[in-house]
Amino acid sequence: MPSTAQYLMLSATLFAIGIVGVIIRRNMITVLMSIELMLNAVNINLVAFSHRLADLQGQVFTIFVITVAAGEAAVGLAIMIQLYRLRSTVNVDEVKTLHG
Amino acid sequence: MDAIASNAPLVVFIVIGTIAVAASFLVVMMRNPVHSALFLLLTFLCVAVLFVIKAAEFVAAVQVLVYAGGIMVLFLFVVMLINVRHLPDEKMTTSYTLGGIGVGVAIFVLFFAVVRTGAYHDEAPNAAKKLTTVREQVLTQHPTDPNKLVRKWRAKDNRNAEAIGMALYRDYLVPFEVASLFLLVAMIGAIVIGKRELSALEEETAPDYMLERVETEKEVKDLVNAN
Numbered sequence: 672m673p674s675t676a677q678y679l680m681l682s683a684t685l686f687a688i689g690i691v692g693v694i695i696r697r698n699m700i701t702v703l704m705s706i707e708l709m710l711n712a713v714n715i716n717l718v719a720f721s722h723r724l725a726d727l728q729g730q731v732f733t734i735f736v737i738t739v740a741a742g743e744a745a746v747g748l749a750i751m752i753q754l755y756r757l758r759s760t761v762n763v764d765e766v767k768t769l770h771g
Numbered sequence: 772m773d774a775i776a777s778n779a780p781l782v783v784f785i786v787i788g789t790i791a792v793a794a795s796f797l798v799v800m801m802r803n804p805v806h807s808a809l810f811l812l813l814t815f816l817c818v819a820v821l822f823v824i825k826a827a828e829f830v831a832a833v834q835v836l837v838y839a840g841g842i843m844v845l846f847l848f849v850v851m852l853i854n855v856r857h858l859p860d861e862k863m864t865t866s867y868t869l870g871g872i873g874v875g876v877a878i879f880v881l882f883f884a885v886v887r888t889g890a891y892h893d894e895a896p897n898a899a900k901k902l903t904t905v906r907e908q909v910l911t912q913h914p915t916d917p918n919k920l921v922r923k924w925r926a927k928d929n930r931n932a933e934a935i936g937m938a939l940y941r942d943y944l945v946p947f948e949v950a951s952l953f954l955l956v957a958m959i960g961a962i963v964i965g966k967r968e969l970s971a972l973e974e975e976t977a978p979d980y981m982l983e984r985v986e987t988e989k990e991v992k993d994l995v996n997a998n
Contacts, residue, residue, distance in 0.1 A: 673781050681821070683879055691872055700807070701804055707811065708795050718821075718822050721825070721827065730830050740842065741957075753965060760858070
């Protein structure tokens with residue numbers, strides 16, 4: 672049986688890859704996918720600790736995180752489609768009307 | 772044979788975990804968003820297998836249904852809607868590349884240092900404790916009066932999905948309802964934001980095919996009105 676530490680390491684790797692994707696990619700679709708990757712890493716942690724502590728709360732929280740991820744993806748993609756209609760681009764560097 | 776059977780979860784973890792890390796790496800590295808989306812799908816399926824190893828079958832099913840089924844279809848639809856071939860090629864190395872990789876390595880080292888301290892290395896310390904035991908009320912006979920029934924709490928060993936259902940609908944009922952309200956708001960928001968209307972600014976910047984389509988619609992309307 673893999674230990675909790677091994678799960679935490681895997682989840683840390685996925686989270687780090689996700690955060691690198693959010694920062695270095697300029698394509699908004701890939702940035703949203705990287706955010707989903709990070710949320711998934713968090714879910715792995717929650718399930719691993721749920722098993723370790725023999726407590727179902729972790730799995731219940733995972734379900735709520737998945738719910739929030741679904742809503743976030745829907746709204747984020749809607750915003751992106753509208754942005755593409757207005758500017759015909761999904762590059763985050765070209766969207767800087769609000770720059771301070 | 773016994774050694775293989777007892778080590779099977781670890782072997783599956785190592786193989787599936789390697790695939791998950793490689794696929795997520797490719798999600799970030801692929802230039803084409805369609806390829807990224809397909810590797811993200813592979814990552815989600817691998818994570819579902821990891822959930823099964825940790826005895827979270829219901830969450831694994833939800834992961835496959837909601838993530839691999841719902842969210843991935845949403846992503847692929849958007850990628851098809853946005854014509855990625857007509858977009859200018861994305862520069863893969865920008866001024867953010869070095870800093871981004873630095874932040875990623877720093878976060879990984881931070882997590883590694885926390886996990887390495889040795890608090891979580893033992894295998895399943897609470898294995899004897901049943902994860903899916905729930906308390907339920909049952910009607911039993913009164914100890915002295917045989918004509919009366921009394922309510923008593925009893926510990927019952929449930930399946931994973933049953934236990935999660937009990938937790939969701941009893942202990943977490945209010946958060947569950949709030950989540951449903953959240954989904955409704957997200958759906959309405961997505962519909963309102965994604966609604967198509969041509970404003971003055973949009974007519975200036977809209978891609979040609981969209982203006983053509985609007986013109987065709989106008990011509991068809993005119994024809995219908997003329998007849």
